[in-house]
Structures are given as C-alpha cells and as structure tokens.
Amino acid sequence: SKRSFIVLRGLEQNISCSDLHKSYLDGLVYQESQNRKLIYGPNVIAVQVPPYWRLLSKEILNPFYAFQAFSVILWFVEAYYPYAVAIIVMSVSSIALSLYTARKQYTMLHDMVQSHNSIRVSVLRKGSASETVSSSELVPGDVIVIPEREMMLPCDVVLMNGAVVVNESMLTGESVPVTKTPLPDLCEAGTYNAPIFRLQDYKRHVLFCGTRIIQVRPYEQLVKAVVIRTGFLTTKGQLVRSILFPKPVDFKLFRDARRFVVCLVLAAALGFIYTVIISAIRGEPIPEIMLKAFDVITIVVPPALPAAVTVGVVYAQRRLRRKDIHCISPHRINLCGQLDLVCFDKTGTLTESGMDLYRVVPVKNQRFLYTGAELKTHVFNEEEVLAAMATCHSLTLASSQTSLRGEPLDLTIFRATNWVLEEMVSQARRVKRTNPLIVVKPTWPPGTSPPHPGSMVCRFRSGLGILRQFPFSSALQRMTVIAKNLDEQSLVAYCKGAPETVARLCTPHSVPDDFQSVMESFTQRGYRVIGLAFREFKGSLKESDIKNVNREFVEQAMTFTGLVVLENRLQKVTTSVLHELLKAQIRLVMITGDSTLTAIQVAKESGMIGVAERVIRVKAKSPTATSKATISWRSVREPSQLRGQRQEAPRPSCETEETKPRIHFVIDGPSLSVIEDRFPELLSKVGPPPHPALCLPPRLP
16 A cells, blocks of 8 residues: 555544543543554653754854855965954854854743643543543543643643633733633534534633643532643644744745845856956966955955844844744844734734723614613613623633623623623532533612512513523624523523624514614724624423534524624724834734724724725625626725714824825625635735735634
C-alpha cells in the first residue's frame, strides 16, 4: 500500500456528544493510556531556548556579513585601519545586542509555556481508583477531575458536569470571565443530522489549555472533564507553534530588496570589470589592480548596511517592548512599515465592552409600543417581553451566590428587569441533572407591594425555571431556552437574537408591519438591537421530552414580542487612534456581527467614514430554481434624527486636497459568499482602491 503522512488530530474528530458521555466518562484503562501516549507523545509544549552559538551561526551566515568580513580584510590590507576598526566594533556590538535580545525573547516564551507542563492532576482510570499524575502523562480520552481551586489548565478538555468559570484572557485578550457549562448529550448548537461534536460550535463547553480556572461549582460529587487535545495540538500549542515557526511570507518589501541587491551586484561587477580594464591599459601591477577593483565593490555595496539595519531593528524592538509587545523574529519588524490595512472588531475594541439599556419596545396586537427608558423602576404588564429578558441568557452565580457572571449583554438586559436568579442545586440533584435548575423570579423594591393578581408579573410570582438552553451560535445568530412557569406548570420557549433572524422564526401575524423601519430607525443611529420571541407549547411538549427535543421543533411558529435597544459607546481613544491611522494612509476595515446599519453609524462616529463620504450597501442573492443570482447597490441614507442625549464624536476627515470624497462599501456575510461564487470579477470593485472602510459581519457558513 502507498505510504503517506496524515495530520495527527485530537479526540474532537468525528465523535458525537453522546459518545463522549458514554465511552469516555469513566476514563481509560492504564494500558490504553500508554498506547495513546506512543501516538501523541507527552503532553508538553516544549520551547527550546537555543544556545548563543546557534543564534550566532544563524546571524553571521547572512551573506551581508560574509561580504562585510571580506571588506574589512581588504581595508586592513590597504592600511585603512580607522574605518575597518569602526565597522568591526559596530558589527560586533549590533550582533551581540541582537543575540541578547533574541535569547531573552526565547527565554520569556519558554517560561510562559513551561508553567503548565508540570501540573499535578487527578485522573480517573476505568475499573480502578483515581490517581494523581503529572499533566505531561495526559492523553486524549483521559478523564481529569477539576479541583475546586485556581489552576492553569494543561490541555484542552470538554466539561462533562458542573460549571467552571475561567479567565481566557491569555488566548482571547478578553478580561471578562467566561462560564463553561456541561456538554449536552445531543447536538444543540446547530441543525445537524448527526450529533457530531464540533469544537467551533461547543466552545462554551470546552476549557482551553493555558486558561486559568477561577471558580468550580460541582453539582455532583466530582467535576469531570474529558481530554480532547494535548501538547501542540491544543489551542495554546498552535499559538506557540505559529510564533516559533511563522509561515513564510513574500512581501513586496522582500522582492524589492532582492532587486536592489541584484542591482548593486551588477553595478559592482561593471565597476570591477571597468577598473581591471583601465588599470591594465595603464600598465599598473596586478596586485594593485586587484586591490582597486575589489575596493570598487566595497564602495558600491556598503559594508555597514547590515550593522545599520540590525541597530535599527534592535532599537525598534526595545520601543515595542516598552509597550509589552514581544518578538522573537526581529527582522519581521521591518514588515510593520509595509502595513496598509488594519481590521477592527467593533464591540469591545472600537466601543466599550459594557452596554447601557436604551429602550425596550414591546409588541402588542402586531404594533410596537414605545416605552420610556425607566425600565429599572417600571414593571411591564404587557406580553412576554419581561419573561424573555429574564430567562434567555447563560448567566450563572459566582461563588458568593450574590453576583452574576456572564456576557456583558446578558448582564445588562437581565439586571434591567429587577428580577433575581437562583440556582436550585439540591432539586437538580434529585432529578439527576448535570447542571443546576436555574430559577428567575421578580422582586419588588422595598416599601412596594406585589402587582395585582391580574397583572402579567403575578403569573411569575414563583418564578420561571430554565430547564434547557440552546446556546447562542454565531452561525444561527440566536439562542433559545425552554422554561417552566412554576405557578402555572406550563412550558414556554423564549428566543433572543438578531431581529431579522428572530422575526423569520415567528408567525407572520405576530410581526408588526413596520418592523423593518422601526429596527432601522435604531440601527442607523448606532444602537444595538436584539429581537425577542416566545412560544407556548400548550401540551405539544412534555417535560420528560425536553432533554431529547431538537432545536428545529422548539424554534418554530414563535410569537414576536419586542425589541431590546442597547447603547454601546465608543472608547475614548478610538477616534484619536483611527485619525492617526488615516493620516498614515492606512486602510481601515470594521468586522462585526452587529447590524450593518449599526456598524455604519459607529464607523461615522469614530471617523472611519468621513462627513462627506458616501456609503454603498451591497446585497447579493443566491440563484433559485426560477431566478438567477442578483446583486444590488444601494446608497445608505442618513438617519432622520440624531441620537438623543448623546454627543457625536468629532469625525476626522480623511480627504486630501488632491482626492475626492471616497465611497465605502458595506457587505454582509451571505452577500460576500454569493459574490465570491457568482460574481468573482466584482471582488476588486467591492474592495476598491486603497483606504476605504468596509463593514463586514462574519461570514455565515
């Protein structure tokens, strides 16, 4: 048979969620663990710190340094001592400085990854008691026990029960703690025919290598996690590998540098030949002819060039280090000067991480009811808006049982309801749940009485129990929960997500006729808009079937119940930073999952889009059985009114005296996919000449 290499994968390849629960929950037998160790090797991310001699050999093998040595020897022969000594001192100093800096960066990277290579962990063995081993002994398929203390995770694991709060800032840069929940038995993150575990869809159940555990909350005796990737296969390992072995690049800078060197060599060769011929005609001695000819080469090709470049790179590296930016491949710093495009995320990068609730717009009788901004002191009596805001989230309680943890958006919406969240751990254990029964219930300010029996909130006096969550998926752009009214013992599903996505799941008679115009009136002013919907099952779903019901059944024939409008302010430094980049003639691109109209307004407020510049929205539709693929270009109009009580940041204009106002294109993910497949010739027009702003939500699969 033909031999070939295949890429080694972890346990996450072609395995179902149910198989992870059934086949691996008790751990591996010792012999199977040893067999897998022969395949995967030890669970370490080994970063070798190269000795100085190896770094020196790599540095001086540069052809420029060989030429420099030749030049110095020639100058000594010609008794040109001062310049020769100066070049030697400069070269030795620059090489020593470069070696010291590179060695220091390697040592820093080694220390960073070494911290998790020798952690003691408790491993479950099938058919025997648990044992404590070094983390380097772990292999995919092992089951580890997550301790109730802070620790650095030594590998990628999927959580099987309990809840864990982790800090993923080392990988993502986000300082907000993330709550990880147990992996469900069935596939819940998308519409798949087979319940296959896909890492991109189940990140909220995966604890990644290098992240720090802040809090562990067991709802059973032990919190178990199955190892799925080890060593360089982990997310952190892949990151370190990309640092150690960056992909080769062929920038225009390198091509131009090679052409420049070739031109110098040709000029030196011509000078060499000319000098030899002229000196021979004059009858000069051969040794003198050769010295003059070689001297011409050292004049054409400056020997001090590598030393000067090295000094400049080392100086740039020191400036970067003052800002906590480290580089183990210093010569790539020169590429930074060639950057002509910078892409930004919106939420948390251009804007602040936190959000403020601006307005809630409930729907009644297929009409929007505009309310004031006093939601925190006002209790709704209309429809299911309040219940949807209180239940449709993934929040959990901290160890103090008083503070909430979760996504900033979820926190803002839930806190605005004035409801409280409780975790019924004892009740969950009675019904053999792997996660707690979460109950949300209304509260009333001191000195006030509960609402009258006929009010909506009175229906929820005992609260709503969240029985199952279909987590948020960026591909689906929504999340859904199934809740139980503890007073009426009825089951209701609540959905929250992108307004257009939620509206498509609802019955047409529940969506207001002016839905699009009302939504755009907020998104055009830069607000973030969330759609809410619910569905009462009325006997079509039993509580015993909740665990096995699929997402498609739950998210159909829903009733649209309203919009939540949030305000996401610009960071203080955003405008000045973008202005500086625009002055440097660097093209700016915004990539966001928010509404395109929201992205356009934020781009205008931040200065990414100038005052007099036009914005064109590109929409492309896939072909159908009766029509061809189409593409439309529509100018985005200005919002009819300015945002109340919000001062717009000054917009630095990116126009110059020689250029006319630019045109910016905004494209959503599905439209970009259609253009790539059906109109590839338009890609160069959609991403036009240098320096336009392009707002591009994530591409949907």
